[in-house]
Amino acid sequence: MFKIAVFILMCAAAVAKIPIPGMITFPRDHSFDSNCTLPNGQKGVCRKLMDCGTAVAEKNERPKTCYFEGTEQFVCCREPRPSELACSEYYFPRDEVINGLATAPNEFPYMVALGWNTTKPNEYEYKCGGALISYDWVLTAAHCASVGGEEPAVVLAGGVKLTSTRFPPTPIANIIIHPKYEPHISYNDIALIKLTQVPHETEPACIGDHLPLISQNATAVGYGHTVFGGRPSDQLLKAYLQTIETLLCKSYFTDEDALPNGLLDTHLCAKDLQFNRDTCQGDSGGPLVVNRINFNRPASFVIGVTSFGLGCATEAPGIYTNVAKYLDWIEPILWPHFIRKN
Known part of the structure; x- marks a missing residue:
């Protein structure tokens, strides 16, 4: 009965975006600039990691983190070239x-x-x-x-x-x-x-x-x-x-x-x-x-x-x-x- 109660509590916390003890979260802060600079000096845009096709394609390179919203990582995303x-x-x-x-x-x-x-x-x-x-x-x-x-x-x-x-x-x-x-x-x-x-x-x-x-x-x-x-x-x-x-x-x-x-x-x-x-x-x-x-x-x-x-x-x-x-x-x-x- 205790396990069921804990499970229900965790589900409710997830839906309500309530932090769970032991889970690392980051504050939402929309004051960050959406523009960023890549390690090579090129201009980029801050996007969710999985929405950044160039970062996913270049998985052998560590993408530069812009910030977190909750547990969502935003990275400095290179704008895709016309050929891409x-x-x-x-x-x-x-x-x-x-x-x-x-x-x-x-x-x-x-x-x-x-x-x-x-x-x-x-x-x-x-x-x-x-x-x-x-x-x-x-x-x-x-x-x-x-x-x-x-x-x-x-x-x-x-x-x-x-x-x-x-x-x-x-x-x-x-x-x-x-x-x-x-x-x-x-x-x-x-x-x-x-x-x-x-x-x-x-x-x-x-x-x-x-x-x-x-x-x-x-x-x-x-x-x-x-x-x-x-x-x-x-x-x-x-x-x-x-x-x-x-x-x-x-x-x-x-x-x-x-x-x-x-x-x-x-x-x-x-x-x-x-x-x-x-x-x-x-x-x-x-x-x-x-x-x-x-x-x-x-x-x-x-x-x-x-x-x-x-x-x-x-x-x-x-x-x-x-x-x-x-x-x-x-x-x-x-x-x-x-x-x-x-």
């Missing part, structure tokens, strides 16, 4: 190349191949890759914006075979090259392609500002040659790689004309340490992908754009453009409606 907001709108959870592995149908619905006109009508030669990062925008390498003095005319989207006739290729409307890119120099090797329409049966990948960890697992995707100097693959291939420390990577690229200033933080290095898989000719512009959580949902993030390497499947890692370093350029072009006006 866009990802949360259009991305939904999915199940989860030299010596490349064949991909399953619809495994990479954001993958595209860039096609150039040939002498035959409605026939295209596919020389580069790319990734849809919104419904009608493709992320690729700047050096893929012009090959032999000619721009690509179409994209074949959805990661399908290059010989697929299920859906016609999608025409390209416009190509935007990073303003600081210089041909034959592997800096700022990144470009955006606007399509005339949304391709059939595709899903965009996400991009974000989380920098990859050392030895992080990643997947390179492309239609490149399966051996150096060989024929390109008709089927989309994937290669499981690991990111490599920049200092180690620099030792392989000391005399490259394409890198007069050496490797920078705008580059990523990745390599298959076990089976010698790699990206190769024809993989240029294709994505280097990792799986991450975005607002409590799994999503595929493009962290790198295939830029160049020393041959194919050599001891040297492949070099990728570090997408996180270019968000300030990409976001105003793709998602101006998410940009906050100060």
Whole structure:
């Protein structure tokens, strides 16, 4: 009878918000400023911990506490970037190349191949890759914006075979090259392609500002040659790689004309340490992908754009453009409606 009485008392106290002996509570104080400053100096907003998607996603970092209301913790919440907001709108959870592995149908619905006109009508030669990062925008390498003095005319989207006739290729409307890119120099090797329409049966990948960890697992995707100097693959291939420390990577690229200033933080290095898989000719512009959580949902993030390497499947890692370093350029072009006006 005594236990029942205690239980009823505890329930009543919980409903009435009466503190229970032994339970730590904090006073409600609405005098706190809702604005705050993050540890990195950025501006933030005080929100309930579980309402702060960026704090939950960055669970390896301890969020800065603003205050408590009762037992409810309010943390300094980083405002989500436009790329994160866009990802949360259009991305939904999915199940989860030299010596490349064949991909399953619809495994990479954001993958595209860039096609150039040939002498035959409605026939295209596919020389580069790319990734849809919104419904009608493709992320690729700047050096893929012009090959032999000619721009690509179409994209074949959805990661399908290059010989697929299920859906016609999608025409390209416009190509935007990073303003600081210089041909034959592997800096700022990144470009955006606007399509005339949304391709059939595709899903965009996400991009974000989380920098990859050392030895992080990643997947390179492309239609490149399966051996150096060989024929390109008709089927989309994937290669499981690991990111490599920049200092180690620099030792392989000391005399490259394409890198007069050496490797920078705008580059990523990745390599298959076990089976010698790699990206190769024809993989240029294709994505280097990792799986991450975005607002409590799994999503595929493009962290790198295939830029160049020393041959194919050599001891040297492949070099990728570090997408996180270019968000300030990409976001105003793709998602101006998410940009906050100060």
